[in-house]
Amino acid sequence: MQYIGFDIQDTHYGIASDNIIEILQDGVITLLPCAPQGVCGMTHYQGRSYPVLDLYDILEVPVDTSLSCMIMVETKQHYYFVNVHTIPYLFEDGEAMEVPKALADSDIAIKQIFKWHDRMQLIISTEKLFAFLLERFRHTAYPW
Numbered sequence: 001m002q003y004i005g006f007d008i009q010d011t012h013y014g015i016a017s018d019n020i021i022e023i024l025q026d027g028v029i030t031l032l033p034c035a036p037q038g039v040c041g042m043t044h045y046q047g048r049s050y051p052v053l054d055l056y057d058i059l060e061v062p063v064d065t066s067l068s069c070m071i072m073v074e075t076k077q078h079y080y081f082v083n084v085h086t087i088p089y090l091f092e093d094g095e096a097m098e099v100p101k102a103l104a105d106s107d108i109a110i111k112q113i114f115k116w117h118d119r120m121q122l123i124i125s126t127e128k129l130f131a132f133l134l135e136r137f138r139h140t141a142y143p144w
Contacts, residue, residue: 004071005091005121006084009061012121013084013108014091019126021072021079023088029068036136038107043070043081052081053133058107073126080130091116107132 003014004023022045029041029052038058042049052070056063063085070081071088094116103110109128114121 001093003091003093003121003123004088006069006071006086006088008055008059008084008086009064012116012119013055014114014121014123015071015073015082015126016123017090019073019075021074024070024072024081025087026068027070027081029070029083038136039133040083045072045081050079050081051133052083053129054083054085055108056083056085058132073129075127075130078130080133082129091121094121 002017004017004020005012005014007013024045027043029043031041032039035041038053040052040054040057043052050072065085067085068083069086069088070083072079072081094114097113097115097120099110099113103122109125109132110122111125111128112123114123
């Protein structure tokens with residue numbers, strides 16, 4: 001299987017390519033006032049509006065670049081964007097490693113870990129990440 005990878009500081013993440021619809025560089029994000037942490041706003045794509053999550057904000061890591069690169073993700077019933085602030089790369093699965101419970105239960109919900117070219121790639125569960133989005137919005141005034 002192939003994955004789209006991206007790095008946040010010294011950690012390497014990935015999303016399964018079969019969950020990815022589009023990758024947009026320098027997309028326009030409309031900020032939402034009083035949006036919950038991890039939600040940076042909304043973006044328009046092909047005539048529709050979609051929420052945008054920011055992994056840096058979810059991980060509470062300072063953004064060290066002005067680059068905006070958004071990955072459109074599809075779950076079983078929903079679409080959303082993830083802003084990764086970096087140019088993504090393609091990789092294939094490697095040697096599977098056990099996922100520690102703390103990572104599996106984290107806000108970004110790591111579902112797999114692969115050893116790839118002498119580094120660990122943490123594979124994000126897009127379903128659990130969307131559940132995180134819904135949970136964050138449930139406690140706001142936004143009718144989602």
